[in-house]
Amino acid sequence: MSHAPDTTIAPVRRGGLSALWNRLPVVHQVKQSMGLQRGMLVTGLVITGLFVLTAIFAPLISPYGFSQLRDANGPFGAQVPPGGAHLLGTTVGGYDVLSRVLWGAQTALFVIVVAVLLSIFAGVFLGLVSGYFGGWLDRILVVICDAVYAFPSLLLAIVMSIVISGGKSDLVGGVFAAAISITVVFIPQYFRVIRAETVRIKAEAYVESARVLGASNGRIMFRHVLRNATRTLPLIFTLNSSEAILTLAGLGFLGFGIEPSAAAEWGYDLNKALSDVTSGIWWTSLFPGLAIVLVVLGITLVGESLNDLADPRLRGRRSVGKVVSVVAATSVVPGGTLTGGPGGLDGLEGGADGIDADIDSFTDEGFEDRS
């Protein structure tokens, strides 16, 4: 028996750096997207990028410090309208609004990073162990996570912040109080997703084949299961980030945030601006509020677009003309076949069947779409 004539379309192997660049999670999706989906993704990325840059360069771009009340010309004065030395006016406490908003980005980013870092490792590890081994450990963990879900997250955050720092504290303490309380709420989310994926992957033939080979549990878990289970993480990561900001702002708004002398925090500023609204002082509440809305919107846009792009059925594609292209070598008959898209696995859900699957097996969904 002679082996199949090698007509397979050679897998595209771009050279080193550019290949790596194209396979990076977000870059790949931008290239893959089109139309409205691309617009959403790019808008989200631009807003998020601006937010991150602001956070990093806050000390350079903000005119004053976040807790600065006076400069060489004396105190700023309270509730000064926008204009002049204070582009966005000053708050009731006499802080510069623009500086507070810019510095607030730093606090927000700090909280996101700490909260996500804390929850992602614990959540992923617990999910992996729980899903892989199952049994009583799995049941206990699932029950605990369900219990955490049932808890109102803001209430939990308040309790945590009281426990950790007695309600108020300095920058690090305050951020950690917020971050840890958010962590507690987020761990179940990572746990659930990774556990569900693990349970699914555990039944896949390649895991069974590793078991038949006699591979150890640790090897199967980390080499075969974990890497395949993390596909949806960027998505939850972005959605959780926006939730983290909202929780921090909520804490600040309720008065469990960070002292104004320790760090700038949008929720705290909103809280202090409450009474201003009724007296027609709009600038103290508008700008921190806008900052929260914009950042959450940006991050959510990224998350939602990634979600849509990950699903071949939701993903938009360039329409084709009536007479285009040659017949695809989708048949396996004399040997070769073309499977998988240009983006490889990341691009195609259930990567293995790529184009074949797209063409050959649209099932009842197609029917429902049309009728």
Added chain:
Amino acid sequence: MTEAFTTAPEPAGRVSGTARSSDVLSITDLSVTFATDAGAVRAVAGVSLRVAPGEVLAIVGESGSGKTVTAKTILGLLPETATSSGAVFLSSKDGSSTNNVISVGKQKLRQLRGTDVSMVFQEPSTALNPVYTVGWQIMEGIRAHGQVGRAEAKKKAIEILGRVGIPDPEIRVNYFPHQFSGGQKQRVVIAMALVLDPGLIVADEPTTALDVTVQAEILDLLRRCRDDFGTAIVLITHNMGVVADLADRVAVMYQGKVVEEADARTLFASPQNDYTKKLLAAVPHLGQGVVHAADRAAARKPDWAAGTPVVVAEDLRIEYPGRLGRGGFTAVDGVSFSIRPGEVLGLVGESGSGKTTIGRAIAGLTRVTDGSLTVHGHQMNGFKERAFKKLRSDIGFVFQDPASSFNPLLTIADCVAEPLIVHGRAKNPAAARARVDELLEAVQLPRSYGDRYPHELSGGQRQRASLARALALEPSLLIADEPTSALDVSVQARVLELFAELQREFGFAALFISHDLAVVDILADRIAVLYHGKLVEEGTSAEVLGDPKDPYTQRLLASLPVPDPVEQAERREKLRELRTAG
């Protein structure tokens, strides 16, 4: 919107000479293109076909040939990513109206579906909605097309269920889909397709998900659809036996084109196109393996039979635990067999017969409930993973689905190197590479394929890589669980050949699990037939296939359609006798 039929150009490749105005379906120069991530992909290129009333046209082809896409176009079921050109004219049964499916509006298309054309899907359990009774689902179709009262619709539903051979239709009409067996579910699906008396039924792989014995019954029913209802059928299938059994005319598709079209007897007797010839030659048929088996038996040493068997099962029982308060499910019930060194045992059975469970138990993936199963002298009843681990290097396993048996994130070389690393024969994939290259060459894959990812290989290539992985440690026992059932016929033929070649070369003992008697026949020295967890017959291939003793084996053999219309017609008669006798 009706168009005069006569204005359409003459389709190429016409065979039958009936007047074209009487055709139920006429496809002219159909092309379908899909928008994918890789750009435009053309699935169907210039296909012209026609179906006369009461005729069964089979469209055969392997995966990716465009047969399913062609079928879906007839019902206007293509997804939004598809662009089609050409003309698909559909006439109603009485010939009163003719529509071009490609250009009609959604409203009209909905009217056509059900009344002029309807569809039978591949998987009956997913084609039925589990939360409604079958009667409700049939009535839904009736009431969607015209003002029909509930009572009248129900009467129609009961009548049609009776006509497709569901016993006690008056009671069964209120049953939910899960209360029917797979074959009965497919009957219900066919009833749904027939209820509005359409002129054409499109059946997309209607028997692929069913067992052979059930398949024979469903094919009989489809034949009755044609004879009793006068319905024309477009049968999409990859199974040449099914084609030989049912089709009047056959169109062979390859890479989006119709390469040959002829009436069934002519096509099977004297295929013209090269591809058709290759396809027909690749179809396994009974009696192929007897010579090989005899050769192998002759080449063995005289004291071979006295050697210690690799696997011995005695009164083996395997149960799956049931839910609380319910008994467990007995998958394997008192089975005894043995596999001697260098011998291939073919394990045949239909779904649910317990054949896969036995394979998994030998590999230590499923626990033995009772009885004794010895693998390489190790008792598997109550086995401990730690004690068994050393023996794992002596067992290879080939899985059914080549798509999922490789970790998608590792290259083929890494995957094949896994067993070497796990058992300490190599430190890392790089160190194992030389051995991996050897193995890839042994399974006739180019060395360079080691650097590819699993999704970059075709099904057949993946299954070969899977063989390479299973053989990496040169095991003396190989378990192959339906290794070719997910592959196309021509690919299957090559993988089977490779398997036989490797078996000769490495001399491993093998348990070859399959539902297809013809496939097992090619490879096995001995065949064991399982039915409902019990071993009903065991013997050499010649004994089991040539002169089956057990009535179930007889029925199984008779149900297997052969790729020859003339012979199949005779076999059909024989099966009918067997059924009435049993």
